Amino acid sequence: AQTVTQSQPEMSVQEAETVTLSCTYDTSESDYYLFWYKQPPSRQMILVIRQEAYKQQNATENRFSVNFQKAAKSFSLKISDSQLGDAAMYFCAYRPTQGGSEKLVFGKGTKLTVNP
Amino acid sequence: GAVVSQHPSWVICKSGTSVKIECRSLDFQATTMFWYRQFPKQSLMLMATSNEGSKATYEQGVEKDKFLINHASLTLSTLTVTSAHPEDSSFYICSTQRKYEQYFGPGTRLTVT
DSSP states (O other): OOEEEOOOSEEEEETTSOEEEOOEEEOSOSSEEEEEEEEOTTOOOEEEEEEETTOOSOOEETTEEEEEETTTTEEEEEEOSOOGGGOEEEEEEEEESSTTOOOOEEOOOEEEEEEO | OOOEEEEOSEEEEOTTOOEEEEEEESSSOOSEEEEEEEOTTSOEEEEEEEETTSOOEEOTTOOTTTEEEEEEETTEEEEEEOSOOGGGOEEEEEEEEETTEEEEOOOEEEEEO
16 A cells, blocks of 8 residues: 655744755555645645656746655655745645546645744 | 635534535536545545545445435535534545646534534
């Protein structure tokens, strides 16, 4: 079974600094999607960034970028120029592209605090 | 993206009563919707996959008779918590699937007294 591990329950960063959140996963599939979701205090889940496993290029969305290491099964999220609004729970998630399952497998989350 | 709404956003009910939560896909027809449960400071736990026009697929350990799911149209799925008890108090979130991404509703906080 696929699993997603986020080894950092909590992280903190100073405003305007850079922080990296870690995520590893376990799968025997060769093709899949990886996601980072943000859940602020409002508890609305927001998609931050998506990575297709077949793409070697790391995904980037403005201040958010990933370091995708397929062989190591690692998918870290880098937040640059951190802002107070980035404070939230961040969940890493995995989804295979084949096999008919559309279910997301979530990690346990990392709580990010941004200090002014 | 996709827009998903949930109603109500917060509900309080007495033990033994049933409560219905609605999940609506506002801008596209969703053949598949998902229902999650989230305890405080924990991750999302998938409860069931809701397919339009057919029976929902429940995850292992989720009581089908307790959590009734109806996906009667391409824009609406409902979750009914039957004979609710305090241990059913939680945050319930639905999502829709569009291509390979899931879009989430704002969630419903259920408190059973």
